[in-house]
Amino acid sequence: MYLNHFGFAELPFSLTPDTQFFLNQQSHRDALNTMLVALQHCEGFIKIVGEVGTGKTLLCRILLARLKHRFVTAYIPNPYLTPDELKAFVAQEIGAQYDPSMQTHVLLTSIYHKLMQLAHNGKQVVLVVDEAQAMPRETIESLRLLTNLETEKRKLLQVVMLGQPELDHLLSRPDLRQLKQRIIFSEYLHPFSSRGVREYIRHRLDAAGGRADVFTPSALWLLSQGAGGIPRLINIIAHKALISAYGRGLIRVGVMQVAKAIADTAETRWTGKLLAWHCRVGAYFAPFGGRA
Template sequence: MYQHYFGLREMPFSLTPDTQFFFDSAAHRAVLNTVLLALRHSEGFIKIVGEVGTGKTLLCRKLLASLGDEFITAYIPNPYLTPDELKSFLAQEIGVEPAPDMPAYQLLNEVYRRLVELAAQKRRVVLVVDEAQAMPRETIEALRLLTNLETEKNKLLQVVLLGQPELDEVLNRSDLRQLKQRIVFSETLGTIDRRTLGDYLDYRLQSAGYRGRSLFSRGAVRLLHRASGGVPRLINILAHKSLLVGYGQGQAQVGRAQVARAVKDTTESRTLGRWLANHWLWVMPLMIVGLGGLTAGWWWTAMSVGGQP
């Protein structure tokens, strides 16, 4: 596609949660640092909430990559587990191989024994659940009961819940109030603000190998923020399409016109951004015609007065 044209090694705005492209914005850095601090102090439950597309999964991958060897992590990307599946998954992640016919109480005893062994080795176990708002209620309760496994001094299992705002609605249920009371830290993942967006675009491009001047003009960045609302996933979609348009038009820099084309092609764009994009695409031809008329008028006047322009 446009990689070679713009001097890129790879696609800079892929939706794959690649930690190479983790942008250390103030908002994301604050959340990541809070979670790391909480885990190192052996807190129980930690909750991170963010709207769709705000980078929860990428933050999760960055968190897992940032934890040292003293941590054993178990990552659950798909929360649609039964209570028994949850216990079996945790058991396998910490080195317990349950027999198919092992009773539930015996499995729990084996998990507890293994957690105590790991604690004696100064190793901590962290269970990270992505899209936690979709976890069945019975499984959430089983998760709470698993965190009851502790010694007199230490929690043997820590849990990080990442989810959409619906997670708060789930935890507000009266039958889950015991779990909610155990959430020590609760963080909200925000969007990228207008002042930071240019740095975000430059960082992703440079991480993909770009070495030139800013590839997106100021006008392009402004329209991109209006159309995306600062949501990273939507920013990536629009930036990718804008580069495609720029490549197709042979442009050396992505301007407002290229972003406007991308916004018009993306139904998820914000209403104001779509209006601005449509307005720009409608006004530009008139401006070109107007400039052409002014140039012709100047030429005609010059010819009439002096015989030459």
């Protein structure tokens, strides 16, 4: 595609969460530090909330990469599980004795014994739940009951829940108030500021092996406004703008390419306005080769 044209070693704006491209912005740094400190002190539940596309899954991967040595981790990317499926998953992830034919109380005993063994060996068990707002109410209650397993000194199982704002609404249900009371630490992932967007784009361009000035300053400003500081939208718009610039043989991405990319992205708030603006400006510059 445009890799050779711009001198990239790999795609700088892939939607696949890649820890190589993680930029430790203030909001994400606060959330990561909160999780690490809370887990070091064996706190129970930790909650991280962020809008769609703010980088929760990438933050999960960064956290899991940091939890080494004395931690045993289990990651649930799709939490739409039944209570029995949750227990089976935890048992298998921590290495507890498990058989599909086990009765619930036998399985819980097996999980407890394995957790005690791990604790005796100096290991902490952390369950990381991504997209936690999709977890059924009965499964959340089952998760809470699992965290009742403890010694006289500390919890045997710690839980990090990451989800969209709907997670807060879910946990506000009266029948889930016991779990909500156990959430010791909570953080909210905020969209990037305009300056944060510029740093994010330049960081990804550099990490991909390209020049940091591929986007003009005005293009960066427009991209920041169109994406609203949401990392996933930044990636989508920047990728489309690079394709547009490559298609026209440009070595830098300008306002016109970003405007076209925003107009082509349904999730942005400026789509309709920029589509009309892009058509008008494009028509104006057409006699001059369209080099706006």
